[in-house]
Amino acid sequence: MNPYHLAGRESTWQKHIKDIPVDNYFLTLSCILGSFYPASETMVPKVFDLLGLRWATTHTSHNGWSCCTAIGYHGDIMPIEATLLTVARLWALAQEAGMEVITPTCVTSFGTYCECQELLEQEPELRGRIARLLKDTCGRKLVIPRRLAHVSDVYYQHRERLAGHFQYRLIEAATGRPLRVVDHIGCHYAKLFPQRHAVGGSEYCDVLAGMVRTWGGENVDYPERRHCCGMGFRQCMIPPNRGATMASVHKKLKSMAPFKPDLIVTNCPGCQVFMDKEQWAVHEMTGEKYFIPVITYQELAGILLGWDPYEVVGIDFHTVPVEPLLDKIGIPYDREKSWHREP
């Protein structure tokens, strides 16, 4: 028996329906995904193309993309003005490419775009200064986007169409049981501007849960569901501080374990890294073995689409092996294609 009412949950997230644009996406990329799970980015254009969506990004020498500098901002080495200018430049690139919807693959970029949007809307003087500096420095025009979407919003929006292309569902092949899926949203998606920008609000955010349900899985609610992964920018990056990151991951794992999840799906690149990789450290430090597979929603879509788990989805990059999950769903894979031997 579920200790909660599904209907209640549903009516709660349904109060926060986000108006997600259906087309014209300008993709901006993530530092963390690029460094740790690059396939989760390279699969995005493939999915967009599969769905026939109009999208663009940029790479010409004068219009190359940069990161959003939010790690620098939250890591306290960037004044807000520098971040605003960087973000404004990315927005300008989108306009120049003829795309009106800025679509980042990173949750912190998303949160920062939302914050910049709000600041510029509410502070006319700041808006004037940023517009002037952007023009004087690189001759670009400040255009505040009306609507912002995260790539997961796009997947959410098109989740049913996407499911139409799937070869597999989130169902255990041997028993027909729906897989139990923990969704980890990422604080900067759901907690910063829940009213305006998060599908389903902050408490019962539906952006991943909706994909999971549509794709055959079962949502798992557990006490630390909303808890931060502990990445904390400067906490994960500077070795002496990393104890707090590990403790947060440990706390979440301990809390979800009694609910027996089959996998954790993440929205945020940072969460993906630490929920996956710190499971090893937690194991070494405490002797506890969780090893629950952690994958991004892009990877989840990738494997359900039947794309090659190694060649396209790149699952061998994970610290917690994803193969047991593939076995459960019944996805075949050729271990010879893996880049490395099992340690």
Add this chain to the structure above:
Amino acid sequence: MAASGIDYGWRLQGKTVRLCADRSLMADESAHQMEKALRQMSMEYYVLDRCMQCGICSSACPQGLLHDDAPFSPRNFIQRARLGLLNLSEDELWKCTHCGHCQMMCPYEIPFLEVMISLRNLVVEQGAGHVPVSIRSALASIASGGNPWKADAAQRVAWLQGLDIPPVACEPARKVHLFLGCLAGYDPRARRTAQTAMRLLHLAGVPFEVLADEEVCCGDSVRRVGDLATFARLKQTNKRIMLSKGVHTIYTLSPHCYESIQTLYGWEENQAVRVMPFLKLLFQWMVDGVFALTDAPRGRVTYHDPCFFSKHQGLVDEPRQILKGLPGLEYVEMEHHGRKSLCCGGGGGGFWRDVAKGRRLAEVRLDEALATGADYVATSCPYCLAMLEDASKGDERYAKLEILDIGELVWKGVRP
């Protein structure tokens, strides 16, 4: 940083990296159970329910003036006690020096000191937590030998033999008694104070007798660290001696002995023992002009109020009158004085605790004395005298301060 588990630093090239421990408090069944157990064990505990967490106690607590990362806070302490979150093994339980400032200020008159005694009692007699070694050893010594230093009981009065104070012969009804207390019994410095008191008594022509070596510790600190059983025994012993010797008036040199004997010994109606602090006698002599005074001690003097006189008994004017009556001295007041004076740190078992230099209440007090420009710091409690002197030792800054018992200062000015 609170931490647990193995140190992972060797893997991460950080000095230490540990899984941080969860600091969250628990508001669950276990806390409820502990709180209920506390309630059952100690009736006084109920008074905590009156607390409305206004925090005036914490602002009054002298420990707040210490440079301590986690200064003792009565408010915080009560809150945790009430929620069943108290850790009785922690050092904090022993930080309170029973100065009584908190309960003097409390709008709901919560007897915080009695609560403290009850909780310490849980630890000392019922083993609910850890007793600091120095306190445990003092208690054991008092229980077996009647004094905290494992000294021979006979030593308590043996030192009196060599004094040149001839006994005054008189009828027993005129004779008063002097209760030395443990410090005057065994501590050389306190013995000098006691000796001066005796000389003053002699000079004033008061026939007196020191209670014989049967006298044991008055039990004040014993009670305040929670050893109620030993206190009860000490009380009985002392009462028996006093009654068997036909004591009618007994002067105490320490405010701790005074409070204990006067208010906690439970004298019956027919046991007409009058307990008086020696300070009051001294005051009376000054009022009556018993001594001829010179201007021998010259300079500035300030007075450090012992908590057990000032906050517990309201005895604050008399010592000031005495000092102001000494012709060579200018009286100055410290920032905290009278009923709001600062504790020396010696009460409630604090005398037996080891506190690191730089974290002692007596140091705060000496700084205040220095600020007045005083040459003499007078007090009227052997604990205060010892705590202040200890704190001043080995510190150049305090070298100019002479710390004296008020009787000693008077004696300096008395023309023989």
Add this chain to the structure above:
Amino acid sequence: MRQTEHMSIEYDTQSFLDLITRRNPDDAAWRDLRRRLDAMSDAELTDLYYRLRDACQVSEQGLVYPNIQNLHATPFEREKDRREQRPLVEQDSLSEVACWYREARDKSCVWWLENHVIARHALSSCMNCGACTALCPAAEFNEFNPRAIMSLVQEKDETSIVELLKSDTIWFCHQCGSCKTKCPRQNSPFGMISSLRQLSQLKGYHVQSIRGRQQYFARHFWGGNLWNRACTLYFRNPDPERHKDFGPRFAAYFRAKEEYLRRIGAQPDMEGHLSGRKVAPETLEELRKLWTAGGAVYFWSLIEEAAARQAAQAGMTIDEYHNHVMSEG
């Protein structure tokens, strides 16, 4: 800069290249490198950096830059950045934003709270309810309490704010924003803390706490990546030697990362628009101008100055200081 011993240093030699690209040199090598770097003029040093960076070979997979992976996060790159940024923060070349921050330096902390845009948006009034601290991941694991910080800031007492800025406290925040969602008064404690951290660095107070001076490492780690690669993280950063917590599978992957990135369609130090792409010089140029205009370069110079002062006091070279702050605590 110290007088050079011999100006014509033969930096093209393989031995020198080995030296500058060593990540963990022993003390002697480290000091030798520092001596040699100090001996080079700004022009020599930057010129060498870019020549090494842009040296390329044609291979089957396209252009390959053999030195590039060894330049990032080296003392050499840090020294190049310092020299390159120095002229951008000279008094008369400061940007408008940088000037604002420079003036803010000399004003009170209370003034900052009333004028810095992030601080202004972060706090209207706090009723000390504690909803922020209740689910704060940092409060759970460290001596940290966002409510207490908001309460202290609200009192606007200069002395206690200064004390806060000099302490470890503000540096524990994870910047996750959980507090913002829950605040019944719609304050943003994490925004306030972000603003306080900026102020702490602006005034140079951060070096007085262990966790504060870690910012020197952050300035070069993230700042170096931004300045040279236009991304705060670079796919070559997570060196398994520093990330043993990521487990042996990660180490195995990392060894094969070039091949891996290419096979899943990313572009490791190649031209393109996907993960790992090599940033075009024109793009980098434009971004550097933006960060100079946005005050970031001025900000980095402040962190640099404070670190240099403290390193000198402790008798360390700046490279030793850098490694010290990243392992301390």
Add this chain to the structure above:
Amino acid sequence: MSQAAAEKHTVMVVGGGVTGLGIALALDGLGIETLILEKGPSLGGKVKDYDKIFPDFVSGRDIVNELIARVERVPRISCRTGTVMAGLKETDTGYAVSTNDHQRLEVGAIVLASGFEVFDARLQEEYGYGIYPNVINGPELESYLDPHGPTGGRLLRPFDGKPARRVAIIFCVGSRSKRLGNPYCSRICCSYSTKQAIEIMERDPGAGVTCFYMDIRTYGRGFEEMYQYAQNLGVKYIRGRVSECSVLPEGDIQVRAENTLLGKPVQGVFDLVSLSVGMMPCADAACLADLLGIERGKDGFFSGVDQYRAPHDTRREGIFLAGSVTGLKPIHDCLNEALSVAGRVAAYLNNHAG
């Protein structure tokens, strides 16, 4: 539809709760005829569901029943239940009112006593009301404690029907929150929740009740004493706003707050969590304000023209306010207002009798 002759009344009281009943009886005492218009199917309002009320634990139900019995005995008071106003027109002698059941009424004066609405706890999403079965709201807890209630007065976990012994009460749900648009204090929640805590502890001394509060505002006569009595019974008060509730596999609820008096996060696991919901203006407040042409404050409650000199008067002559429509009040304050508004209405009628 044929135009039936209008029914005439001297005063119309909108709302048949404890305030409305009190007004009608007070007016009757002054010899003034009244019609009570009640939206619900029966008289008595919310108080008829309260078995015990604070601070003296008398029965709210008895009070209301007594008022209703008296109202029913009095010929000068008539009642219409299931009726709401649909239209209003000014006339020479007062107001012409049309109702939802197409009645036409002519009245000399109107007193608005339509009370309040309980905050919908589902809006404070982080507490999981409506999602986690063992999270209930204050009125539900009240009914669980009521011997005439659904559980016969036994405190049970809705999830599995097991007895609930570890209970948390979360204060200020839907009050004092700018985020939820209710920045005001609902004034009575501290007291009614403390009363509930006392009831739980008195019935089951082995139970544990923990109250999470921000400030205890037991401001009325006898309220603070009740708070102290609760503490004496062993009710735990933790100062800190709860930031979330979550559910454990067996239906237990984990609560997370900060103990702000100790400066540390605190967690607890409970059988049952009751949300001490605050109060909102009555559901049709906006509609009534439009219809009657009177003003509401920023908080949505009705505002009189001058809360010092003319506390019951509205901008429109002959329309008066009483009870919780101007902000939350304990029951005895509502009854006091009933008496004072009756005096005001009588004076008005006297001056406008022509």
